[in-house]
Amino acid sequence: MKKLFPLACFILFAILIFLKIAMVDPLPSWNDTHVKNNILTFVNDATNPSSHGYIAPEKRIAVFDNDGTLWQEQPTAEIAFLTTLIEHKISQDPSFAKQPAVDAVLNGDKSYLEKNPHDIYSLIQSVHEGMPVTEYQRLARHFLDTTRHPKLHKKYTDLTYKPMVELLNYLRANGFNIYICSGGSQDFMRIFAEQAYGVPPQNVIGLTKREKFIPHDRGGDILITGQIIYTNNQDEKPVGIWDRTGRTPVIVGGNVRSNGDIAMMQYGMNNPHSLQLMIVHDDPIREFKYTDSDSIQTSLKNNWNLVRMKSDWKIIFK
Amino acid sequence: MKKLFPLACFILFAILIFLKIAMVDPLPSWNDTHVKNNILTFVNDATNPSSHGYIAPEKRIAVFDNDGTLWQEQPTAEIAFLTTLIEHKISQDPSFAKQPAVDAVLNGDKSYLEKNPHDIYSLIQSVHEGMPVTEYQRLARHFLDTTRHPKLHKKYTDLTYKPMVELLNYLRANGFNIYICSGGSQDFMRIFAEQAYGVPPQNVIGLTKREKFIPHDRGGDILITGQIIYTNNQDEKPVGIWDRTGRTPVIVGGNVRSNGDIAMMQYGMNNPHSLQLMIVHDDPIREFKYTDSDSIQTSLKNNWNLVRMKSDWKIIFK
Numbered sequence: 222m223k224k225l226f227p228l229a230c231f232i233l234f235a236i237l238i239f240l241k242i243a244m245v246d247p248l249p250s251w252n253d254t255h256v257k258n259n260i261l262t263f264v265n266d267a268t269n270p271s272s273h274g275y276i277a278p279e280k281r282i283a284v285f286d287n288d289g290t291l292w293q294e295q296p297t298a299e300i301a302f303l304t305t306l307i308e309h310k311i312s313q314d315p316s317f318a319k320q321p322a323v324d325a326v327l328n329g330d331k332s333y334l335e336k337n338p339h340d341i342y343s344l345i346q347s348v349h350e351g352m353p354v355t356e357y358q359r360l361a362r363h364f365l366d367t368t369r370h371p372k373l374h375k376k377y378t379d380l381t382y383k384p385m386v387e388l389l390n391y392l393r394a395n396g397f398n399i400y401i402c403s404g405g406s407q408d409f410m411r412i413f414a415e416q417a418y419g420v421p422p423q424n425v426i427g428l429t430k431r432e433k434f435i436p437h438d439r440g441g442d443i444l445i446t447g448q449i450i451y452t453n454n455q456d457e458k459p460v461g462i463w464d465r466t467g468r469t470p471v472i473v474g475g476n477v478r479s480n481g482d483i484a485m486m487q488y489g490m491n492n493p494h495s496l497q498l499m500i501v502h503d504d505p506i507r508e509f510k511y512t513d514s515d516s517i518q519t520s521l522k523n524n525w526n527l528v529r530m531k532s533d534w535k536i537i538f539k
Numbered sequence: 540m541k542k543l544f545p546l547a548c549f550i551l552f553a554i555l556i557f558l559k560i561a562m563v564d565p566l567p568s569w570n571d572t573h574v575k576n577n578i579l580t581f582v583n584d585a586t587n588p589s590s591h592g593y594i595a596p597e598k599r600i601a602v603f604d605n606d607g608t609l610w611q612e613q614p615t616a617e618i619a620f621l622t623t624l625i626e627h628k629i630s631q632d633p634s635f636a637k638q639p640a641v642d643a644v645l646n647g648d649k650s651y652l653e654k655n656p657h658d659i660y661s662l663i664q665s666v667h668e669g670m671p672v673t674e675y676q677r678l679a680r681h682f683l684d685t686t687r688h689p690k691l692h693k694k695y696t697d698l699t700y701k702p703m704v705e706l707l708n709y710l711r712a713n714g715f716n717i718y719i720c721s722g723g724s725q726d727f728m729r730i731f732a733e734q735a736y737g738v739p740p741q742n743v744i745g746l747t748k749r750e751k752f753i754p755h756d757r758g759g760d761i762l763i764t765g766q767i768i769y770t771n772n773q774d775e776k777p778v779g780i781w782d783r784t785g786r787t788p789v790i791v792g793g794n795v796r797s798n799g800d801i802a803m804m805q806y807g808m809n810n811p812h813s814l815q816l817m818i819v820h821d822d823p824i825r826e827f828k829y830t831d832s833d834s835i836q837t838s839l840k841n842n843w844n845l846v847r848m849k850s851d852w853k854i855i856f857k
Contacts, residue, residue: 407782408785422785422786423783433778434777434802434806440787440807440810441777441808457752459759463761467729467743484759490757490758491757491759492758
């Protein structure tokens, strides 16, 4: 009997470890609401071969918007980065500072910008034009390393949503291939998406500018031109997803603000089983409060999950 | 001593298995030439952390052209598929048959097509326009299942190059992420690339037509429009690679014919260590013989590997 004691202890210990693992909450920053339950149920079904909601591993494609879905967007980091690009352009061509649009952006003259939307478009075009993608990414990396959010006083990369990062980890652990699909610039998001979300560069789908290859003796440079080929917003999001993955996503996450994510959520409905998560910014204390009409209405109509930051999330930022 | 005999046998057996594994040739369809040696050396260095040619796993991006590099291209399957698309269009709109370009394609009237290149371009545009990508892929699948090559009398998917499929498997086993980068249509290649080469849809980079999303109650369709955004040929290949991967490839394979793959091979030279494979079609007995001037010249100048089908490959087709 005495001899069996260590064995019994070992078995008991193994059972406890097993239960502990089985009980670990994969989404600890989410409150125990029906949204969390819907996510867990969908993923359990998707990975259970005997469930009618089973999804073969190669079809487990999950797509998420970035600004307002995975990190804050008031303002978006890329709009803030525009100032860096303007200053860089002025350092190369001082006369650029004399343009009224430049003055308006640097001094936050909203009324000028609202009256002259075409000027801001030309401005964006000229600060990018002819820049090698490697130089663009160097500037963006420097911006993200050194700039803090004007109101929240943290680096932009410290303003990712903890519940969403947990969700991405949970999906990844269950065999989902995760993509970002955003109206932000692809080359901008790529420099932080891997560290912030575990999403590698090839899984970042974004606004695409025409680029050109200029060969030289030791290889060649990819230069940005001003022309935008895909805005990768609204109706262009499903097209971007198809173009880049050749698949229809089974999980799609986006957020309210400008109806930007409705189309890609709708696209997911082609699958027999799909999960849509529409994030609602309703927490002015911990984050910001803003909305749009269609995103909420369409979500209700289609039974998509409204993720209310105020009640569904225990913690907001990482 | 008797007791040790089974153990000794087991150890001997284990050593033999180990040697057998170590000696298995990963590229049995390649002759033992300097090209094969260059490939093996490059991969051994890339995966050996103590080698100065070591490449971190996330940077092991290998990119290959498709037509003439991974399967035969005389004619390309996609050109042959054009007939199917024309017949499909005629079944929907019989008046389409009356166009002179349609008549010329169906009856192989090369002189008309050479004199009227614009007609053939409009023709390609009109057979694709407004077709859902799912329908396009259904037709393409049917074509590949039922059509045989006019001279080689095999299905197109049975005309992949065995040495190249072995190479892809070998690279994959060594942690390389493999992409196809071709001037062929993305949605065409995607239907066979996974089965033929083990390359999943998201790793197929090709000619990109503008598409649009049309929502309906149960989801939505992606429709092809006639407009080509990227030909993904020549100087556009490095751009396609950057757009889709956000990386610079360390291995690039292409072939002689129309100088189509020079730029992407050149692009690989940005890396401190890169391997370029330029396939030379010099075997009119077992395949076809054709060339171009720049691909050979540029390869010689840059010390890229010329892969001569006649002497470097034991076997050609799978």
